[in-house]
Amino acid sequence: MKIVVIGGSGLIGSRLVNKLREQGHEAVAASPKSGVNTITGEGLAEALKGASAVVDVTNSPSWEDAAVLNFFETSTRNQLAYEAAAGVGHHVALSVVGTERMLASGFFRAKMAQENLIKSSPIPYTIIRATQFFEFVKSIADFSTDGNKVRLPSALIQPMAADDVAGMVGRIATGSPVNGTVEIGGPEKFRLDELIRKSLSANKDPREVITDPRGRYVGIEVSERTLVPEDGAQLGETRFEAWLNQPADQISSLAKGA
Numbered sequence: 001m002k003i004v005v006i007g008g009s010g011l012i013g014s015r016l017v018n019k020l021r022e023q024g025h026e027a028v029a030a031s032p033k034s035g036v037n038t039i040t041g042e043g044l045a046e047a048l049k050g051a052s053a054v055v056d057v058t059n060s061p062s063w064e065d066a067a068v069l070n071f072f073e074t075s076t077r078n079q080l081a082y083e084a085a086a087g088v089g090h091h092v093a094l095s096v097v098g099t100e101r102m103l104a105s106g107f108f109r110a111k112m113a114q115e116n117l118i119k120s121s122p123i124p125y126t127i128i129r130a131t132q133f134f135e136f137v138k139s140i141a142d143f144s145t146d147g148n149k150v151r152l153p154s155a156l157i158q159p160m161a162a163d164d165v166a167g168m169v170g171r172i173a174t175g176s177p178v179n180g181t182v183e184i185g186g187p188e189k190f191r192l193d194e195l196i197r198k199s200l201s202a203n204k205d206p207r208e209v210i211t212d213p214r215g216r217y218v219g220i221e222v223s224e225r226t227l228v229p230e231d232g233a234q235l236g237e238t239r240f241e242a243w244l245n246q247p248a249d250q251i252s253s254l255a256k257g258a
């Protein structure tokens with residue numbers, strides 16, 4: 001199969017391209033670095049020629065409210081229009097578990113707009129909603145840091161390894177469109193404050209985590225189950241502890257998509 005991975009140079013995209021190639025598929029890594037830009041349309045027609053599926057694993061360079069909304073709306077509209085012209089039969093997009101519960105955030109309003117454009121287009125699709133990546137856990141701490149303290153609620157979180165995300169996205173992209181949403185998550189649930197404590201301590205980061213029911217997750221309030229998927233979500237295998245204990249050279253080669 002020819003599968004175009006839009007955002008193919010990113011954290012998930014680079015892993016996905018490698019996995020698809022290992023399985024013998026023709027995977028094209030498409031992003032501004034390789035001359036394909038979903039905002040301007042540059043390179044899209046050429047990249048999509050003969051493609052069976054397109055996987056959108058882009059992310060916006062800016063999380064500012066108007067900029068991120070403009071990114072996901074323009075990028076998605078352009079992809080869908082070029083896919084219709086090229087006769088692509090499956091549009092796969094990576095979104096986030098609980099998006100509709102986090103609309104206080106401009107980022108999640110933008111992800112919701114992306115999902116709605118896909119649902120209202122005639123292209124057969126699968127929306128994959130993933131939980132937070134292990135690789136994103138440090139950013140969660142950074143968002144809630146004030147001085148040497150990190151204030152976070154004890155809401156549930158079920159994070160997963162980027163490598164598992166890529167494997168599951170690959171399986172879905174090479175299958176039939178479900179014309180609906182599939183949830184994927186990690187093998188274990190944690191308390192958000194506990195997860196960040198584990199992560200900081202493993203990295204010898206001196207910041208102190210304060211459990212605070214009014215603490216915010218990436219700037220917004222979350223309740224007990226905001227971040228966790230429904231029963232029936234497909235679960236990755238990699239445990240957080242095992243991921244934390246990976247040798248550093250393995251992590252850096254994974255980060256490079258090797």
Ligand SMILES: NC(=O)c1ccc[n+]([C@@H]2O[C@H](COP(=O)([O-])OP(=O)(O)OC[C@H]3O[C@@H](n4cnc5c(N)ncnc54)[C@H](OP(=O)(O)O)[C@@H]3O)[C@@H](O)[C@H]2O)c1
Nearest residue numbers: 007009010011012031032033037038058059095132133136
């Ligand atoms: N972080 C999490 O925990 C989490 C959880 C669930 C879902 N997600 C979703 O997963 C998706 C992928 O995240 P990620 O962390 O893998 O992203 P990432 O590493 O930040 O990569 C973003 C990719 O988007 C590309 N891109 C940016 N502007 C583009 C444009 N105009 N045209 C085409 N490509 C463009 C970049 O290309 P260049 O390298 O060429 O600039 C890069 O390949 C996101 O949509 C995110 O919402 C994230």
